[in-house]
Amino acid sequence: MLKPSKVAVLGGGSFGTAIANIMANNGHSVCLWMRNDQRADEINQQHINRSYLPDYPLNEQLQASTDLAAAVQGCEIVFMAVPSSSSRAVAKELVAHIADGCILISTTKGIEPENFKLMSQVLAEEIPQARIGVLSGPNLAKEIAAGQITGTVIASEDDELNETIQTLLHSGTFRVYASNDVFGVELGGALKNIYAIISGMAAAMGTGQNTISMLMTRSLAEMSRFAVHKGADPMTFLGLAGVGDLIATCMSPLSRNYRVGYQLGEGKALDDIVAELGQVAEGVNTLKLIKQQSDELGIYMPLVSALYDVIYNKKTIKEVVGAMMFSEQNRDVEFTVQ
DSSP states (O other): OOOOOEEEEEOOSHHHHHHHHHHHHTTOEEEEEOSOHHHHHHHHHHOOBTTTBTTSOOOTTOEEESOHHHHHTTOSEEEEOSOHHHHHHHHHHHGGGOOTTOEEEEOOOOEETTTTEEHHHHHHHHOTTSEEEEEESSOOHHHHHTTOOEEEEEEOSOHHHHHHHHHHHOOSSEEEEEESOHHHHHHHHHHHHHHHHHHHHHHHTTOOHHHHHHHHHHHHHHHHHHHHHTTOOGGGGGSIIIIIHHHHHHHOTTSHHHHHHHHHHTTOOHHHHHHHHSSOOHHHHHHHHHHHHHHHHTOOOHHHHHHHHHHHSOOOHHHHHHHHHTSOOOOSOOOOOO
């Protein structure tokens, strides 16, 4: 059993708060770093995060702070749960406060647009003294906070790190599996957001279960085709970080990307949807990057191209669907395991 650890979670959104609470419930000393003084006081005094998890009381031992240096002081383990657009800036600030050999876990499912870097690569560049892993899976934060059973994947080439995080987060409702395929686990978490938008659009249009099952299966094929081309293990996409995360995100209104897609399917403009949500869903940004990469590398991704046409080329959904149904018919499963 892991001795009580001092842990920091950077990012006071729904997922950061949910995993911080799991670790506090497990008896660890946890500080949740956030930028808003009022929300930090709310957690410290009322033990609730009304902005993101208003219906779920938090462990009274969970502390919050807006002082980054104080939040991570003496910590053996730090989780990064900030948006991808903020990850490098936070890492640059964090590097001066992290000890050599500190475990640093990214939970962010996104890609840096300037250079197609995943968040683990960003962290490795900015904080080279850290031991880095990634956490990803079918992890809708409100369900985790409600104590509904789920699992996740910790991925690192460092087996000791994997075992540490498994013990740290394990509970009666949250199980952690290990993987050494960091790139595949992280890329799966980023890619599935695109397909959640497509799934939401299909649901808004009243499509049947045959259509939904086809879309999700072909989404998995596209995800794995792209990831394998980039060097990931295809078997990763048959696990929780691949098909598991894809199912959860493509079928739940709790997913921000699904909600974006649903409103697009209802005919709303993307700018209006983003304004209503208050932030851009990761899948919208990821779509541009994957479309550019797939075109450059010659990777066949018809669903990505179709969604790109709808959002950025202003084509109608009817036009795009018609073109897809009469496009080249490829094989169902395109990779094999030796």
